[in-house]
Amino acid sequence: MTAFRLASRTIRRYRAQTGLAVAGVAVIGALLFDMLLLSRGLLLSFGDLLDRAGFDVRVSGGGGMSLRLPIPDSSSLVAAIRALPEVRRAAEIRIQTAILRTRVGRPVGITLVGADGANEGGWTIVAGTDLTALPAPPPRCPLIVGRPLAVQLGVGPGDAVALAIEPAGTATALPSLECRIVGVAQFAFGTATDDTVATTLGAFHEAAGEVGEDEAELILVSSTREAGPMAAIEAIQRVRPGARAYSNEQVVEQFNRNGFAYFRQISLVLSSLTMAFAFLLVATLLTVSVNQRLGEIAALRAIGIGRARVAAMLLWESALLVGGGGLLAIPLGEILATGLDRILRQMPGLPEQLHFFVFEPRALAIHLVVLATTAIAAAAYPVWLATRLPIAATLRREVVG
Amino acid sequence: MTIVDARAVSRVFPMPAGPVTALRSVSLTLSAGEHVAISGPSGCGKSTLLHLIGGVDTPTTGSIVFEQRDLSRLSEPERARIRLMRIGFVFQRFFLLPMLTAAENIELPQAEAGVAAGERRARTRELLEYVGLADRADHLPSQLSGGEMQRVAIARALSNRPALLLADEPTGELDEETSAHIADLFDRVNRDGTAILVVTHNPALASRASRRLVMTSGRVLA
Numbered sequence: 001m002t003a004f005r006l007a008s009r010t011i012r013r014y015r016a017q018t019g020l021a022v023a024g025v026a027v028i029g030a031l032l033f034d035m036l037l038l039s040r041g042l043l044l045s046f047g048d049l050l051d052r053a054g055f056d057v058r059v060s061g062g063g064g065m066s067l068r069l070p071i072p073d074s075s076s077l078v079a080a081i082r083a084l085p086e087v088r089r090a091a092e093i094r095i096q097t098a099i100l101r102t103r104v105g106r107p108v109g110i111t112l113v114g115a116d117g118a119n120e121g122g123w124t125i126v127a128g129t130d131l132t133a134l135p136a137p138p139p140r141c142p143l144i145v146g147r148p149l150a151v152q153l154g155v156g157p158g159d160a161v162a163l164a165i166e167p168a169g170t171a172t173a174l175p176s177l178e179c180r181i182v183g184v185a186q187f188a189f190g191t192a193t194d195d196t197v198a199t200t201l202g203a204f205h206e207a208a209g210e211v212g213e214d215e216a217e218l219i220l221v222s223s224t225r226e227a228g229p230m231a232a233i234e235a236i237q238r239v240r241p242g243a244r245a246y247s248n249e250q251v252v253e254q255f256n257r258n259g260f261a262y263f264r265q266i267s268l269v270l271s272s273l274t275m276a277f278a279f280l281l282v283a284t285l286l287t288v289s290v291n292q293r294l295g296e297i298a299a300l301r302a303i304g305i306g307r308a309r310v311a312a313m314l315l316w317e318s319a320l321l322v323g324g325g326g327l328l329a330i331p332l333g334e335i336l337a338t339g340l341d342r343i344l345r346q347m348p349g350l351p352e353q354l355h356f357f358v359f360e361p362r363a364l365a366i367h368l369v370v371l372a373t374t375a376i377a378a379a380a381y382p383v384w385l386a387t388r389l390p391i392a393a394t395l396r397r398e399v400v401g
Numbered sequence: 402m403t404i405v406d407a408r409a410v411s412r413v414f415p416m417p418a419g420p421v422t423a424l425r426s427v428s429l430t431l432s433a434g435e436h437v438a439i440s441g442p443s444g445c446g447k448s449t450l451l452h453l454i455g456g457v458d459t460p461t462t463g464s465i466v467f468e469q470r471d472l473s474r475l476s477e478p479e480r481a482r483i484r485l486m487r488i489g490f491v492f493q494r495f496f497l498l499p500m501l502t503a504a505e506n507i508e509l510p511q512a513e514a515g516v517a518a519g520e521r522r523a524r525t526r527e528l529l530e531y532v533g534l535a536d537r538a539d540h541l542p543s544q545l546s547g548g549e550m551q552r553v554a555i556a557r558a559l560s561n562r563p564a565l566l567l568a569d570e571p572t573g574e575l576d577e578e579t580s581a582h583i584a585d586l587f588d589r590v591n592r593d594g595t596a597i598l599v600v601t602h603n604p605a606l607a608s609r610a611s612r613r614l615v616m617t618s619g620r621v622l623a
Contacts, residue, residue, distance in 0.1 A: 001512040299490070299492055302492075304514075392449070395452070396449075399573075
C-alpha cells in the first residue's frame with residue numbers, strides 16, 4: 001500500500017472536494033500558463049517575424065533600431081557588404097512618406113519603401129508578380145501594394161496609379177510619377193491598416209527626385225550559415241567602422257529591454273498572483289481535509305504508520321490535485337490564449353502577424369515546475385499538521401467529540 | 402515474562418485554566434500472554450494510561466518499560482516502530498481508513514513493516530478468516546456493520562503479530578450481542594498468546610480478563 005495509492009484512494013473518496021480543487025487549479029493554472037505565454041510571446045513573435053523576413057543583420061547609420069539615422073554613402077557600403085565572405089545577400093532600403101492617387105479615387109498617404117533585393121522574405125506576394133519577376137520590358141515604376149491598402153483602394157495588379165513623394169512636415173513640389181501595380185503582398189510587419197507600398201530603388205530615387213543622394217535608412221543583411229550574424233557584424237564594422245549593425249537577437253534584446261519589459265512585468269505580477277491563489281486554494285482544501293481526518297490520521301500514527309508515509313500521502317494528494325488541475329490548465333490556457341490573442345491583435349498599428357501569446361517548451365517547463373512547487377508548498381502546512389499532531393490528545397478529542 | 406513495567410507514572414496536562422493531573426504515580430506490570438481489564442469512571446485516567454503504555458504519549462514523571470525498552474527515552478520513530486511491530490491498537494471508533502477495503506486496512510501495517518506482497522496477502526486472508534470475515538475482504542468500512550468494523554480493526558491490530566493488544570473501549574459503540582462476539586474474539590486472541598490490556602466500561606467484557614483493575618482519580622485501586 002504505497003503513499004501514492006493511499007492518496008489516490010483518498011482523493012477519489014472525497015469527489016466533490018477533489019472536483020472543486022482540480023477545477024480551481026485548472027482555471028488558475030490556465031491563467032498562469034497564459035501569463036507565461038504572454039511574458040515572452042511578443043518577443044518570440046517579433047523575433048520570428050524578423051527571422052522570417054530572411055535577414056539576420058540590420059545596419060543603420062546610428063541612433064539605435066527605433067531611431068534610425070540615414071547611412072551616408074550607402075550604395076558603396078552595400079556593395080562592400082555584398083562582397084564580404086560572411087554575407088550571403090544584402091538589401092538597401094529607403095523609406096519615405098508619399099501620396100498615392102488612383103485614377104478614380106482620392107489621394108491617400110502611404111509609406112513608400114524603396115528596396116533593392118529585399119523581396120525575399122520582406123513580403124509575400126498574394127497576387128500578381130514580385131519586383132524581381134517583372135515581364136520585359138519592366139515598367140518604369142513597378143509597385144507592390146500591401147493587401148489592406150489594395151482592398152481599401154480597390155486596386156490590383158495591372159492598375160495604374162500616380163505616386164508623389166511627400167515627406168512628413170515638408171512642402172514639396174515634386175511631380176507625380178506614373179506607376180503600375182505589379183503585385184499585392186502581405187508585408188512581414190504589415191498591420192491590419194497597412195499603408196506600405198514597395199518599389200525598386202530606381203523608381204524610389206526617381207519619385208524622390210534624387211540625383212546623387214545616397215543615404216539609405218537601412219541595410220538588411222543575410223549572413224552565410226557558416227559565418228553567422230555576429231561574424232557578419234564584425235566584418236561590416238571593419239568595412240564601415242561608424243555603421244551600427246545589429247543581429248536579430250540584439251534587436252529583440254533591445255526591444256525586450258525597452259519596448260516589451262512592460263508585458264514581462266505584468267506577466268510576472270499576474271503569474272505570481274495566480275500561483276498565490278493556487279497555493280491558497282490547495283492549501284486550504286488540504287488543511288480542511290486533514291482537519292476532517294485528524295482522528296483517522298492519529299489512529300494511523302498510533303498503529304505505527306510512520307510520519308514519512310503520512311507526509312508522503314499528503315504530498316501525493318496535493319500533487320494529484322495540482323497535477324490534475326495543471327494538466328487541464330494547458331488546453332484550457334491554449335483556448336483562452338487564442339481568444340485573448342485575437343482581442344489584443346485588434347489593437348491598431350500592430351503587425352498582423354505579431355502574436356501576444358506564443359507557445360514555447362520553456363513556458364510548459366516553467367508551468368510544470370511552478371505547479372510542482374505550488375503542490376509542495378501547499379502541502380507543507382497540512383503535512384506539518386498531520387505529522388506533528390499529538391496522537392493521544394487527538395484520539396481523546398475524537399472520542400469525546 | 403514481564404512485557405510492560407510502568408513505574409510511578411504520572412501524567413499532567415497543561416491547560417489554560419491550570420494543570421490537570423490525569424495519572425498520579427501509577428505502577429503496573431503486564432506479563433506476556435496476560436489479559437488485563439481496567440475499569441473506572443470517565444475521566445479517571447484509563448485511556449491516558451493505555452496511551453502511555455502504547456507509546457503514543459509520554460509520562461510527565463515515571464517510566465514505562467516495554468520489552469526492556471524505556472519508551473520515554475525513545476524517539477518518536479523508534480516508538481512508532483514498536484507500535485507497528487509489537488503493539489496492536491483497537492479503538493472505540495474503529496478508525497479504519499474509509500477508502501480502503503477490509504483486506505487493505507489489514508494489509509496497511511504489514512506494508513509499513515515491509516512485509517512482501519505475497520506474504521501480506523496470505524496473512525490478511527488468514528486474519529480475515531480468524532475474525533470470521535473472509536467473505537467481506539473487498540468491502541469498504543462503510544459497507545460493514547459496527548461489529549464487523551471492529552473485527553477488521555482487531556485483525557489489523559494483529560497483522561504484525563504483536564506481543565500486546567491495547568483496546569480502548571472496544572465495545573463502546575456496539576450493542577450487547579455484538580459486544581459479546583468481540584469479547585469472544587479477544588478471549589481467542591489471548592488464548593493464542595497475545596497479551597491484552599483492555600480499558601472498558603463494559604462489565605461483561607471486563608469479566609473475561611484474568612486480572613481486573615479499577616481506576617479512580619488517576620490512581621489504580623486494585
